[in-house]
Amino acid sequence: xxxxxxxxxxxxxxxxxxxxxxxxxxxxxxxxxxxxxxxxxxxxxxxxxxxxxxxxxxxxxxxxxxxxxxxxxxxxxxxxxxxxxxxxxxxxxxxxxxxxxxxxxxxxxxxxxxxxxxxxxxxxxxxxxxxxxxxxxxxxxxxxxxxxxxxxxxxxxxxxxxxxxxxxxxxxxxxxxxxxxxxxxxxxxxxxxxxxxxxxxxxxxxxxxxxxxxxxxxxxxxxxxxxxxxxxxxxxxxxxxxxxxxxxxxxxxxxxxxxxxxxxxxxxxxxxxxxxxxxxxxxxxxxxxxxxxxxxxxxxxxxxxxx
Amino acid sequence: xxxxxxxxxxxxxxxxxxxxxxxxxxxxxxxxxxxxxxxxxxxxxxxxxxxxxxxxxxxxxxxxxxxxxxxxxxxxxxxxxxxxxxxxxxxxxxxxxxxxxxxxxxxxxxxxxxxxxxxxxxxxxxxxxxxxxxxxxxxxxxxxxxxxxxxx
Numbered sequence: 001x002x003x004x005x006x007x008x009x010x011x012x013x014x015x016x017x018x019x020x021x022x023x024x025x026x027x028x029x030x031x032x033x034x035x036x037x038x039x040x041x042x043x044x045x046x047x048x049x050x051x052x053x054x055x056x057x058x059x060x061x062x063x064x065x066x067x068x069x070x071x072x073x074x075x076x077x078x079x080x081x082x083x084x085x086x087x088x089x090x091x092x093x094x095x096x097x098x099x100x101x102x103x104x105x106x107x108x109x110x111x112x113x114x115x116x117x118x119x120x121x122x123x124x125x126x127x128x129x130x131x132x133x134x135x136x137x138x139x140x141x142x143x144x145x146x147x148x149x150x151x152x153x154x155x156x157x158x159x160x161x162x163x164x165x166x167x168x169x170x171x172x173x174x175x176x177x178x179x180x181x182x183x184x185x186x187x188x189x190x191x192x193x194x195x196x197x198x199x200x201x202x203x204x205x206x207x208x209x210x211x212x213x214x215x216x217x218x219x220x221x222x223x224x225x226x227x228x229x230x231x232x233x234x235x236x237x238x239x240x241x242x243x244x245x246x247x248x249x250x251x252x253x254x255x256x257x258x259x260x261x262x263x264x265x266x267x268x269x270x271x272x273x274x275x276x277x278x279x280x281x282x283x284x285x286x287x288x289x290x291x292x293x294x295x296x297x298x299x300x301x302x303x304x305x306x307x
Numbered sequence: 308x309x310x311x312x313x314x315x316x317x318x319x320x321x322x323x324x325x326x327x328x329x330x331x332x333x334x335x336x337x338x339x340x341x342x343x344x345x346x347x348x349x350x351x352x353x354x355x356x357x358x359x360x361x362x363x364x365x366x367x368x369x370x371x372x373x374x375x376x377x378x379x380x381x382x383x384x385x386x387x388x389x390x391x392x393x394x395x396x397x398x399x400x401x402x403x404x405x406x407x408x409x410x411x412x413x414x415x416x417x418x419x420x421x422x423x424x425x426x427x428x429x430x431x432x433x434x435x436x437x438x439x440x441x442x443x444x445x446x447x448x449x450x451x452x453x454x455x456x457x458x459x
Binding site for chain 2: 038041042044045046048049051052055056164165225226227228229230232234235238239242245246249
């Protein structure tokens with residue numbers, strides 16, 4: 001059995017750890033709230049953008065108006081984000097993960113989901129088609145480099161409030177790879193924020209852009225005859241890159257919220273465990289102390305009897 | 308359509324949140340092809356927006372916003388503006404905008420790559436747009452007696 005002094009030292013170290021985890025837990029719980037607010041604040045914009053895109057798509061003729069896709073000027077390039085590639089010969093995965101750890105299994109679950117998605121896609125399109133990754137967040141980047149997976153670009157340390165400029169850069173990498181044909185289809189994998197207790201790794205298709213079907217039906221019903229200024233094609237080509245940006249922005253914001261939620265839960269468990277451990281150790285310490293006192297008394301008594 | 312109260316419902320949203328939400332009698336927006344005036348009962352319209360000033364008029368008062376490009380949708384007296392960037396004129400920090408303009412301009416003079424150039428030109432334009440909107444706002448509020456609500 002450990003001596004009383006050893007136990008006392010352990011109690012002190014566990015208490016120190018508990019202090020740190022409790023601090024992290026408090027910080028995380030306040031940051032979850034703020035991150036959630038940012039997710040909410042970004043929602044009206046992306047909802048409206050989805051609606052406008054659905055209306056444009058239901059108007060239908062806009063793409064044809066844009067002229068032949070063979071042209072290589074910028075406007076047509078943007079329209080090409082809508083058209084699926086005839087054959088899928090390469091896959092792109094945009095992997096969104098937190099930058100830091102101490103948050104339970106959230107990162108590894110997301111990474112695993114990304115690999116699972118690759119397996120599924122390969123089952124459909126051929127087992128040997130190449131995959132390209134773009135990593136947003138250090139945890140995903142580290143995972144990909146550790147497993148020697150091809151990394152097209154990496155964006156790390158975005159912080160709690162990712163700047164719009166960074167989002168544009170990410171969108172640019174993704175759309176350029178699509179337009180040059182080096183990637184035929186893009187998916188985004190991120191830890192979706194369901195609640196403070198649940199974050200689910202989720203896959204969303206990124207490119208080709210698919211007009212939101214749920215709204216499209218509702219819009220087609222209404223059959224609105226819009227005036228387009230300057231033209232439907234011009235609006236399309238201004239809208240599609242922004243649509244791609246918000247489709248990337250929203251999950252990144254959500255992954256921040258998910259990270260703090262997961263960290264909060266992980267740190268709460270750690271603090272609770274530490275508290276339990278301290279009370280167990282205290283019990284053991286008291287027993288050890290009692291035992292040593294008893295032995296001492298016995299020795300004194302025995303010594304007294306001997307003399 | 309009901310002819311009752313002919314007002315427009317205006318929403319200005321950006322990627323980071325809502326900037327303006329309220330009713331209006333008239334909206335003047337910096338359309339891609341020039342200034343656009345929107346009155347109630349306007350036909351459904353989808354348009355791109357340039358960097359410029361958005362004026363929202365309501366019962367003689369006027370709210371001015373800086374818009375950093377985007378889109379506008381008009382449908383059944385709902386005016387939805389999806390802006391890349393938006394700010395109310397009275398909250399524009401002119402000194403900061405001027406600072407940003409000068410900073411971007413200096414960088415621009417040293418830049419050679421086309422991509423960076425385009426981004427910086429955009430930055431300069433946005434800063435200039437901000438300053439211009441702030442100036443318009445300052446002149447107007449100087450000329451008129453300040454409305455009682457602007458005591459903040």
